[in-house]
Amino acid sequence: MTHFTSDTAPTTASAWKDGHKGTRETGRDLLTDVSLPAAVIQEAPLAHNLAWMQAFAERHGAKLAPHGKTTMTPALFRRQLEAGAWGITLATLPQCRAAFAEGATRLLLANQLIGRANMAIAVALIRAGAELYVTVDGHDNVAELGEVFDEAGLTLPVLIEVGVAGGRCGCRDDGQIAALARDIAARPGLTLAGLEGYEGVVHGDDPAARIRAYGERLVENLHRLADEGLFGVASPIVTASGSAWYDLIAETFRDGGLEGRFTPVLRPGCYVVHDHGLYREAQRGVLARRPDLHEGLRPALTVYAQVQSLPEPGLAIVALGKRDIGGDRLPEPLVRYREGGRVEAPLSVAGWDVTRQMDQHTFVALPEDAKDVKVGDVIAFGASHPCLTFDKWRLIHLVDDGLTVIDTWETYF
Structure with missing residues (x-):
């Protein structure tokens, strides 16, 4: 995803072409400064998964x-x-x-x-x-x-x-x-x-x-x-x-x-970022067979997107589609924030139900008590089968626990 601040916006066609290759976003706040939707890996669970599977193999x-x-x-x-x-x-x-x-x-x-x-x-x-x-x-x-x-x-x-x-x-x-x-x-x-x-x-x-x-x-x-x-x-x-x-x-x-x-x-392969669907279920089977393993892998990959429209009561349209996140299962809303808000102040997605997706839109049925939803709210979605999410992105953002971008990585599909 390309993001230009007012002081870095390109002023020529060639500059826009170069900028379209993607900026690195390092040091920026995901909830404020990064163009969404964006694929995001969290450093802490990633580091856990790398060490966990390596130790498993060696044992x-x-x-x-x-x-x-x-x-x-x-x-x-x-x-x-x-x-x-x-x-x-x-x-x-x-x-x-x-x-x-x-x-x-x-x-x-x-x-x-x-x-x-x-x-x-x-x-x-x-x-x-x-x-x-x-x-x-x-x-x-x-x-x-x-x-x-x-x-x-x-x-x-x-x-x-x-x-x-x-x-x-x-x-x-x-x-x-x-x-x-x-x-x-x-x-x-x-x-x-x-x-x-x-x-x-x-x-x-x-x-x-x-x-x-x-x-x-x-x-x-x-x-x-x-x-x-x-x-x-x-x-x-x-x-x-x-x-x-x-x-x-x-x-x-x-x-x-x-x-x-x-x-x-x-x-x-999928262990490295795990998921919120197919492999989360498979991991439950592993831990049931092997209780000695204690905690298993942790989901590290999410896609962040924003509420785009609230066209009628009980319905939110999110600017996220099949082109952004794997579609073998519908994405799972995990947490919500105000745009420009703080990671310490999450908002509820309890009762949110993703009902269908189009190329660039996700339909979310909202519960009756979801009165605080606003256009621009940022939602983190969990995916099933990470292979089918990675291949939709040319840039992946690595973030810390505070949702600050540590690095931006290129994919080579």
């Missing part, structure tokens, strides 16, 4: 490679790496390129590397010093990758993706896994570096039991391929885990006899 003997596609915010990648993350997971080659350009050197592509243009990016990244891992699940892909990287004089570390029936990518049975591993081992341009999976595609009755079984399948195949001598690295990787069932995967890896022989890697 379970695992490395952490957070999924960067959640945020595509290099400043957050740096915070995660500084907290001890082993690497950064990405979903596409352009995402890998963006992360590497901002200092992330160990990259895990949790997808198949397909297409010659994408392979060219991968070759360039490795030549520039990136440690890049990719996934494979078929012989045709393995053959093409082997040819490209052999011709380039490089060796590409690959992870076999282990899938499930009805899921998305991945080998469906253990025989396919073994055959593909032998194929990889025979190609000079490739080296088998481990196994990859994603438990979020496991569904059915008793999902916890099914996910444990899936984790055990990963571990069993890892041992089987190691016993056959098919891995080309000293400490083969086994990796899975989103932000909902990470506890079950971590426990399965911890109990799988991996210590000293293999490198277990967890890849949650």
Whole structure:
């Protein structure tokens, strides 16, 4: 979001163009000086989440490679790496390129590397010093990758993706896994570096039991391929885990006899800012299964917006829409302030009910006792599934407990 004070307003077209790239807003009061709507991360819960998940992984003997596609915010990648993350997971080659350009050197592509243009990016990244891992699940892909990287004089570390029936990518049975591993081992341009999976595609009755079984399948195949001598690295990787069932995967890896022989890697992404919807519910499940964890993750991401109109009794229209906040669930009003007010003087949103959204408007049904609502009031909204909020913003504001902007971070979607 661009904000110009009277003494900094641009006076030429070129200045407006430059200003449109976004100001940093550092030191400004969110309730007074920042153009809204704005996506906001609170520093205290962010710092808590970074430390909490890193400690969780380490207690379970695992490395952490957070999924960067959640945020595509290099400043957050740096915070995660500084907290001890082993690497950064990405979903596409352009995402890998963006992360590497901002200092992330160990990259895990949790997808198949397909297409010659994408392979060219991968070759360039490795030549520039990136440690890049990719996934494979078929012989045709393995053959093409082997040819490209052999011709380039490089060796590409690959992870076999282990899938499930009805899921998305991945080998469906253990025989396919073994055959593909032998194929990889025979190609000079490739080296088998481990196994990859994603438990979020496991569904059915008793999902916890099914996910444990899936984790055990990963571990069993890892041992089987190691016993056959098919891995080309000293400490083969086994990796899975989103932000909902990470506890079950971590426990399965911890109990799988991996210590000293293999490198277990967890890849949650949404944990870094958590949410007020899908992952808040998932976290309740984690804490119910693991009461020893005590407090879990804290929501850190909100979108601040203002009441735009009070067109009829019991209805507020807020200048916030589907273009501003994730829409897999309607946003949740959390707290309200007067524009220019103080963080120590919050106003009630009790009984406020978001009923629908349009591109730039949110409809809020107000309770009968909501008599103090004014146009310009600032409301903080919680989102569900942070991936779908981050990708709507080019700038994200980091704020302290007093809602003063500490920093403004760019996203790279």
